[in-house]
Amino acid sequence: MSAAHTDDNPAKLAEQHIRPNTGDGPVMLQVSDLHMAYGAIRALHGVDLTVRQGQIVTLIGCNGAGKSTTLRSISGMCKPQRGKITLEGREILGLPSHAMVRLGMAHSPEGRGIFANLTVEENLELGAFARRDKSGIAADRERALTLFPRVRERMKQMAGTLSGGEQQMLAMARALMARPRLLLLDEPSLGLAPQIVQTIFKIIREINAAGTTVLLVEQNAHMALNIAHFGYVLEVGRIVMARPAKELAASDEVRKAYLGGH
Amino acid sequence: MADFFQTLIATIAVGSLYALVALGYTLVYGILKFINFAHSDIFVLGAWTTFAGSTVFLTKFGYEPEQSPWWLGVCVLLLAIFVCGLTGYLIERFAYRPLRKAPRLNVLITAIGVSLLLQNVGQLPGLALVRGPERVVTKPADQLTDREKSTNPEIAGDTATIREPGEALATLPFGSSPKRAPTILPDAVLNETVVASGTSKGGAKRGVIVLDQAIELVPDRGYRLEIARTIDGQPRRESLNLAVEPGKYEAGVELATQPRRNPADLDGARYTLVRDPLVPIRLLDVLIVASSLVLMAGLQVLVFRTKLGSAMRAVSFNVDTASLMGINVNFVISFTFVLGTALAAAAAFLYAMKYPSLQQPASGVWVLLGLKAFVAAVVGGIGNVRGAVLGGFLIAGIEFFGARYISTELRDVYVFGLLIVVLLVRPNGLLGSAVREKV
Ligand SMILES: Nc1ncnc2c1ncn2[C@@H]1O[C@H](COP(=O)(O)OP(=O)(O)O)[C@@H](O)[C@H]1O
Ligand SMILES: [Mg+2]
Numbered sequence: 001m002s003a004a005h006t007d008d009n010p011a012k013l014a015e016q017h018i019r020p021n022t023g024d025g026p027v028m029l030q031v032s033d034l035h036m037a038y039g040a041i042r043a044l045h046g047v048d049l050t051v052r053q054g055q056i057v058t059l060i061g062c063n064g065a066g067k068s069t070t071l072r073s074i075s076g077m078c079k080p081q082r083g084k085i086t087l088e089g090r091e092i093l094g095l096p097s098h099a100m101v102r103l104g105m106a107h108s109p110e111g112r113g114i115f116a117n118l119t120v121e122e123n124l125e126l127g128a129f130a131r132r133d134k135s136g137i138a139a140d141r142e143r144a145l146t147l148f149p150r151v152r153e154r155m156k157q158m159a160g161t162l163s164g165g166e167q168q169m170l171a172m173a174r175a176l177m178a179r180p181r182l183l184l185l186d187e188p189s190l191g192l193a194p195q196i197v198q199t200i201f202k203i204i205r206e207i208n209a210a211g212t213t214v215l216l217v218e219q220n221a222h223m224a225l226n227i228a229h230f231g232y233v234l235e236v237g238r239i240v241m242a243r244p245a246k247e248l249a250a251s252d253e254v255r256k257a258y259l260g261g262h
Numbered sequence: 263m264a265d266f267f268q269t270l271i272a273t274i275a276v277g278s279l280y281a282l283v284a285l286g287y288t289l290v291y292g293i294l295k296f297i298n299f300a301h302s303d304i305f306v307l308g309a310w311t312t313f314a315g316s317t318v319f320l321t322k323f324g325y326e327p328e329q330s331p332w333w334l335g336v337c338v339l340l341l342a343i344f345v346c347g348l349t350g351y352l353i354e355r356f357a358y359r360p361l362r363k364a365p366r367l368n369v370l371i372t373a374i375g376v377s378l379l380l381q382n383v384g385q386l387p388g389l390a391l392v393r394g395p396e397r398v399v400t401k402p403a404d405q406l407t408d409r410e411k412s413t414n415p416e417i418a419g420d421t422a423t424i425r426e427p428g429e430a431l432a433t434l435p436f437g438s439s440p441k442r443a444p445t446i447l448p449d450a451v452l453n454e455t456v457v458a459s460g461t462s463k464g465g466a467k468r469g470v471i472v473l474d475q476a477i478e479l480v481p482d483r484g485y486r487l488e489i490a491r492t493i494d495g496q497p498r499r500e501s502l503n504l505a506v507e508p509g510k511y512e513a514g515v516e517l518a519t520q521p522r523r524n525p526a527d528l529d530g531a532r533y534t535l536v537r538d539p540l541v542p543i544r545l546l547d548v549l550i551v552a553s554s555l556v557l558m559a560g561l562q563v564l565v566f567r568t569k570l571g572s573a574m575r576a577v578s579f580n581v582d583t584a585s586l587m588g589i590n591v592n593f594v595i596s597f598t599f600v601l602g603t604a605l606a607a608a609a610a611f612l613y614a615m616k617y618p619s620l621q622q623p624a625s626g627v628w629v630l631l632g633l634k635a636f637v638a639a640v641v642g643g644i645g646n647v648r649g650a651v652l653g654g655f656l657i658a659g660i661e662f663f664g665a666r667y668i669s670t671e672l673r674d675v676y677v678f679g680l681l682i683v684v685l686l687v688r689p690n691g692l693l694g695s696a697v698r699e700k701v
Contacts, residue, residue, distance in 0.1 A: 077582055101588030113583035115576045122572045129573060130588030178588065 017253075018242045021230045025053035027089075028182055028213045029074065034083035036066075036073050043069040044080065045237040051182070051230075056204065056214040058224040058245065060258055061234035067217040068110045070234065071184045074215075075107035076100050087182065101130045106180035110187050110217075112171040116160025120151060123159045123170055127177025136179065144173040147203050165196040172200070176207065183207065186217045201227055221258035225249040233258070267541040269666045273659045275547040275616065278554030281654025282609035283635035285561060285647065286602030292578045292645040293598050296366050299373040300353060302632020303380035304346050304603045306623050308610025310384065310436045311342045313443040313620055314391060317432040320444055321392040327444035335447045335615075342607040349380075350603030351596055359592070384623030388433030397426040436623050443618040449546040451539065457485070459534040463514075469502075469525025470516045471533050481508040484538035487519060491531045500526075504535075550612045557608055558651055561601070565647055574598055578645070630674065634661070637681045643694025652692060656680065 029051040036044040043066045051057045059067050073080045076097035085093040087103055100107070106127070115123050124144070128137045145152040148169040154162060159170060168188055175183055185204065189197040197220065205227050208214050218224035224245075225231055231248040233241035241248065248254050283305055290298040315338040320327060325334075357376050361369045403422040406415060415422040432441075457479075462471040471487065479485060487502045502519040511517065519525070565571040576584040577594045585591045614620060621627045638657040642649025657677055664676035684692060 075586060077586070096590075097582075097585040098588050098590045101586070107586050109583060109586060113580065113586065115579045115583070117579050118572060118575055122575075125569070126572055126576055126584075126587045126589070129569065174587075 017240060019244075021050040021052060021055075021057070021242065023052040023055060023229065025055065027051070028053045028055075028087070029215065030084075030086045031070070031074065032084045034070065034073055034080050034085070036069055036078060036080040036083075038078075043237055044073070047083075047234070047237070047239055049232050049239060049242070051213060051215050053181075053213055054208075054211070055229040056208050056216055056227055058216045058218055058221075058228035058231045059234055060218055060221040060224055060231060060254075062257075063219070064236075065234040066237040067234055068186055069237075071107060071109075071186050071215070071217055075105060075184055077107075077109075098130070101178055101180075104179075104181035105184065106175040106178040106182075107184040108171045108175040108186060108188065110190070112167045114159045114162070114167045114170060116158065118159055119155070120157050120159050120162065120170055121155040124151070124155075124174050124177055127174035128179075130178065137177070140177055140179050144176045147176070147206065148173045165192050165200075168192060168196075168200060172203065172207075176212075180212060182213045182215065184215050184217075187219060188216075189218065189220045189223065197223065221254065222249075225254075264540045265666060269662050271541070271543065271547060273655065273662045275550050276662065277655035277658030278551050278558075279609045279613055279616075279654075280635050280638045280658050281651045282554055282557060282605045283632065284638035284642065284650035284654045285558070286606045287636050287639040288642070288644055288647060288650040289574075289598050289602040291639070292647075293574065293595055294358065294362075294369070296369045296373065297636070297644075298602075299370070300376040300380055301602070301606060302628060302635070303377050303384070303623075304350055305606045305610045305613075305632060305635075306384065306628045307349060307380065308342045308346045308607035309443070309614045309620055310623060311345045311607070312338055312611045312614040313441055314432040314434065314436065315341045316444050316446045318392045320446075321394075321431055327446055330444075330446045332448070338446060339608060339611045342611045343604045346603045346607035346610070347600040350599045354596055354599040359595075381624040384435050385438040386435040388430075388435040388437050390427075390430035391432045391434055393430055394428035396428050399424045399426070438622045438624070440619060440621050440625075443614040443620055445546075445615055445618055447546055447549055447615045449544055451542045452545055452548065453539040453541075453543050455537045455539070457535045457537050459532070462528050462531050462533055467516070468527050469519050469522060471519070471528045471531065473511060473513050473515050473517060475513050476511065477535065478510045479504075479506070479508045480537075483540075486536045486538070487517075488534040488536060489526075489528060489531050490533075491526070491528070546615060550616060553608065553612065557605060561605070561647065564601075570594075570597070634674075634677050637677055640691055641681055641684045643688075643691025646691065646693045649691055649693035656692075 027050055031047060031049045034044050034047040035042075047066070047070055049057070049059070049070075059070060061067050069078065072078045073083075074085055076092070076095050076099070080093065083093065084091070087105060090103070092100065092103065097107070115126070118126070124141065128140065131137055150166055151170050151173050154166060159167070162170060172185070172188065188200050188204070192200065201223050204214060204216065216224055216228060225248055226245075228245040231243060231245040232239050233248070233254065241251070241253065243251070249259070283301070286301050286304070287298065290296075290301070316327075316330070316334065319325075319334060319338070320330060325331075353376055357372055358369060361372060400421055400423050403417050403420045406422055410422075410424050413424060413426065415424045458473070458475055458477045460474040463474050485504045487504060489500050489502060491498050505518045505520045565574060573584065573587075573589045573594050574597075576587060576589060577591055581591050584594070634657055635654070638653035639650045640653070641656060642651070642653030657680065660676045660680050661673050665673040688694070
């Protein structure tokens with residue numbers, strides 16, 4: 001697929017593979033021409049993507065393609081050298097991550113980012129760190145614990161003692177405590193048993209149905225494309241395909257490279 | 263037995279000071295994972311600020327230390343906390359923050375540099391904050407030395423009056439000679455026994471009281487007479503020591519006091535005979551322990567029961583993820599630094615009250631003191647708040663009991679010996695564990 005860029009007729013091929021995310025909702029997140037390097041290691045070479053309000057958008061790609069780097073750039077955890085990021089029309093590139101939370105973005109990082117030295121309850125409450133509305137926090141806490149009953153059972157436990165699946169649930173419950181309008185999820189299924197993966201994806205759908213826009217990074221392309229509205233394929237720091245999720249799941253290239261199809 | 267309890271009291275008083283300083287090391291280590299070697303110099307700054315602040319106040323308003331108003335202690339404590347907190351903030355902001363992403367060794371070396379900087383600035387000859395009374399010398403005008411002439415003496419006829427500024431009582435920076443901090447906290451022995459009180463009747467000899475009741479003086483205990491008299495209409499209190507053998511004394515017997523150059527006429531004076539306790543409990547020690555415990559309990563609540571405390575523990579675990587929670591990491595780190603330095607300032611204030619002879623800022627005495635507090639933090643498990651408190655009391659215990667019952671010369675050896683033993687048996691310290699509960 002990377003050959004698409006060096007083909008005789010790149011414009012035609014690009015058009016075939018990369019289509020704009022045209023949906024009904026207004027644009028929630030717009031990333032354009034994002035370049036990011038870790039010192040000499042260039043991770044992103046001009047990434048463009050759009051997330052519309054109400055959508056689940058997925059970003060799939062192999063290990064090392066730059067998916068996490070894209071999310072980290074969006075949430076301010078790393079500083080891209082070039083590009084533009086807008087959240088609901090507002091320029092956010094260069095803002096510190098703690099400011100993003102106040103703008104309505106929550107990022108559940110790769111590896112879950114659980115504070116092992118805090119109790120489950122303290123972890124959950126940190127999710128609402130930036131908020132002051134007590135009754136709203138209580139309501140969201142109830143909502144999150146209803147979505148993840150396993151977390152409720154473990155409230156007083158040290159978070160480091162949770163199993164992988166429970167930690168993932170805690171990480172997502174915690175992200176919901178910020179009442180985000182945009183939720184960034186980095187590989188929520190990583191290392192989990194298939195059954196738990198099913199549950200996680202079901203809940204992502206419920207969260208989205210309740211009005212939260214989701215940008216989902218996954219290696220499990222099958223599951224991700226199954227619940228997403230729109231999908232992007234990232235390869236060595238470039239978007240190589242962008243299409244509605246159903247079409248992407250059906251395309252030969254994706255089936256071959258990411259869905260294990262032949 | 264009395265010795266034992268006296269040593270125990272010293273352990274608790276000094277242990278709580280070690281604990282306060284150890285908390286500063288542990289808080290900073292918990293968050294930034296390096297040893298802030300400048301922490302002991304912050305302690306020195308606190309002690310010298312206490313000296314300078316109280317000296318300036320007492321001199322400017324003409325109080326004797328014993329008469330200082332009760333709120334002066336609070337004000338000087340707040341001043342020390344402010345000065346140390348601000349210095350701690352600036353050190354973190356300008357020396358450590360630029361190195362946040364640098365290898366820990368670089369930060370460690372910077373910390374040593376900051377420590378040396380503080381020591382050397384601290385002992386610079388300073389500008390006088392307050393001076394003692396002006397010195398006025400009068401001499402014949404024709405005997406003036408050249409130096410005296412250069413000070414613009416006032417010459418009237420053939421006498422010259424030379425005015426020299428008074429001695430600098432407190433300077434900023436603090437200079438390189440030791441000073442004595444005024445004791446501005448109240449101190450008294452709390453558990454004394456009043457054996458008798460009454461009015462001295464008759465008796466022509468000076469310096470002698472005449473009992474108006476029977477008393478018994480037991481052996482091996484100190485006795486003191488508190489005398490209240492009226493001299494020229496002014497009430498006057500003084501404290502005299504008895505110079506008599508233990509035994510029973512009837513009413514009407516004369517009791518001699520320790521001879522003085524100019525003994526007072528005690529006829530008609532109110533007297534109170536006080537027996538020293540076996541184990542004196544001093545108000546100052548009680549204040550030290552009480553304020554340290556309040557601070558430690560407050561810190562405990564802050565770290566483990568508040569949102570800011572959760573944020574501190576989150577930052578200590580993972581800075582990046584903490585910022586994703588909406589936590590302003592820079593603020594939390596600055597806050598932690600200021601908190602640690604404020605605790606050191608409080609400890610330094612209390613220390614200057616208990617041990618008012620302050621060595622000059624770069625003295626090795628301070629370095630050793632800071633090192634012991636650091637050892638306390640390591641013994642308890644560095645990064646662990648409760649461990650620092652435990653370590654503080656343990657270190658003081660081994661130091662004071664060792665000094666009392668084994669040998670005074672080796673008191674520092676016990677401390678570092680304990681460190682070695684603990685590190686061999688539990689490398690993470692007593693309360694430190696692999697699943698860290700760190701701040
Ligand atoms: N902290 C880092 N320092 C240096 N290189 C990094 C760092 N993080 C990621 N990279 C590099 O950037 C590229 C993209 O990484 P990443 O965004 O983590 O990929 P993905 O999440 O798609 O697996 C990889 O080549 C990776 O080695
Ligand atoms: Mg990744």
